[in-house]
Amino acid sequence: MxxxxxxxxxxxxxxxxxxxxxxxxxxxxxxDSADVLADIRTEPQLVAKKEGELAFFVVRxxxxxxxxxxxxxxxxxxxxxxxxxxxxxxxxFASIGIANAEGKTDEEMSVPVKxxxxxxxxxxxxxxxxxxxxxxxxx
Numbered sequence: 001m002x003x004x005x006x007x008x009x010x011x012x013x014x015x016x017x018x019x020x021x022x023x024x025x026x027x028x029x030x031x032d033s034a035d036v037l038a039d040i041r042t043e044p045q046l047v048a049k050k051e052g053e054l055a056f057f058v059v060r061x062x063x064x065x066x067x068x069x070x071x072x073x074x075x076x077x078x079x080x081x082x083x084x085x086x087x088x089x090x091x092x093f094a095s096i097g098i099a100n101a102e103g104k105t106d107e108e109m110s111v112p113v114k115x116x117x118x119x120x121x122x123x124x125x126x127x128x129x130x131x132x133x134x135x136x137x138x139x
Contacts, residue, residue: 007112010036016061016068016096017045019120024048024057041076042083044091054089056080058128064099064109067121081128091128097121 007015014036021034029048038045044056058080060068070077070093084091101117103109109119 004116005114007114011114012061012063012098012112013040013059015098015118016059016094019061019096019098019122020057020059020094021046023122029055041072042079044080044084047089054087056084056087056089056091057094057125058091059094059096061096061098063112064097064103064119064121065106067097068095070095077128078130081130084128092125093128094122094125 017034017036021031024031024046027050029050032047032049032054034046035043036045040058040060045059046057048055048057058070060070062068081091097120098112099109099119099121100111100113101109101119102113103111
């Protein structure tokens with residue numbers, strides 16, 4: 001059996017960004033920028049516009065049976081949402097799962113081989129928002 005090159009975590013992340021990029025275009029978004037090397041704790045991976053809305057997109061990707069999760073914590077979450085708000089943008093999270101399409105078992109589907117087909121799990125965007133500040137906190 002031949003040895004096949006596996007995707008690195010950076011490759012998996014970049015693939016997820018590419019998947020979302022294509023989905024956003026299909027949904028009518030105009031992509032302003034895409035940066036797979038953006039600092040995931042402070043910067044969006046994609047910035048796009050649609051019908052007057054500017055939006056920042058945070059992407060996390062994982063391999064079957066997992067899905068991308070936002071695991072950087074509340075401080076990073078707040079930083080990303082505030083960064084978007086400072087630019088007049090909405091902020092969205094995209095959780096993406098990829099499964100090796102050549103795999104017949106869960107174990108085989110979880111092997112991220114470069115250059116093969118993949119089945120993608122993506123159920124849409126989740127709006128990232130800070131809880132509203134209570135009136136009591138302001139006084």
